[in-house]
Amino acid sequence: MTKGDHHETGRLEYVGEGLSEGELAPTPFQQVSRWVEEARARQREVGDVPEPDALSVATVDDDGPDVRTVLMRFLDPRGPGFVTNLTSTKGRQITARPQLAASLTWPTMFRAIRFRGTAELLGRAEVEDYFSARPWGARISAWASHQSQPVAGRAQLEAAYREYAVRFPDRGRPDDVPVPEQWGGVRLRPHRVELWGGRINRLHDRLVFTRTGDGDLDDASSWSLSRLQP
Template identity: 55%
Template sequence: MTDLSARQDYDGDGIDEAALPPAPWSALTGWLADARQREADRGDVPEPEALSVATIDETGQPHVRTVLMRYLDTDGPGFYTNLESRKGLDLQRNPAVAASLTWQSMYRAIRFVGHAVPLPEDVVTGYFTSRPWGSRISAWTSLQSRPVKTREELEATYETYAARWPDHGRTDDVPVPPFWGGYRIDCHEVELWGGRRNRLHDRLVYVRAGEGGLDTEGTWTIERRQP
């Protein structure tokens, strides 16, 4: 059996309830800004927007994968994907979703629980046209989550689409695939996790108590949960 007994005590700053805002928005964006700044200063928070997303398939089997959080507004965090991928099909059948941002070097994490809502077409198009040309070609190339025989087959498909829509430096060089879109998470809970010594971590959870966005006062109650 592999030895997994190595220990590291978490020596983070923790979370002070008295300093928390009544709605999670400013705490969420503040922590994200801290993570981006830490990466800029120390280089030990690679991809601060890396978001682990969990879905449930038709048999009840959960699946988790890491994407990039490329949407964030007061209506929730979100991401873009091939709608015919595993996560896309899962969310079409069952919109229940959970996701987390984890910044290990800062002993911080944010957890989201809720249901997935498709992003509007204009938002999807706006993001797609902002992507690098190669990423737009890859969106057409990859039948995400489906088997492919070889790497060479995948690269040949890429070259086919690249020849069809060459790079002229314009946002409309490559059309948006009809199977490509995005989701945001309409959050029921937003948890702030702060690592502390002796595993007595801080878990402060914003729980939805009414209608409103992540910035709406009176919409959220705050619970401290045991670690």
């Protein structure tokens, strides 16, 4: 796929391949998985999609909308998921109001996926399985950081890291570092999935799966398809 060309006005022309109904996979899960794998492959082969699993997550509280970027650590027919300190700002927002939106965006591929749905906490066994597979240093950081809380300076944060590194030394075992009680995972159970493909002259493709049944993302009978104008 080629990158967009700059016109004399300095605007970037979106010369993506787009997405037609005839090219669409039969279920949202299959289509999302296809695009995610293609983004990962492009990063391996070309190197211009530096974080293909970067997931922007939007929540809401009494002050209004809030958004941040995390890494998508789970993707299965139930929906995309990520890990976090559950006492963090987003953790508290999700607990209070589980309505959630998220997006994956790959600018060099002129593609994006938008999800809207409801958040649910991952089961403890699933969280523990994932946590044990993280690098030792990342597991230590989960203990050292009181996510979203103020800190006097970086020195304080690094001191906390050293303290937990001594407490839980690296012996090369998955159980070297226990899972912090406040650390967990969140899955977005979508009721809407939109696939955006950039096209020339801003005539982009927007294909939307909308939930019509109780099945998961890989159950074709639970979703209807529509096209939106760009």
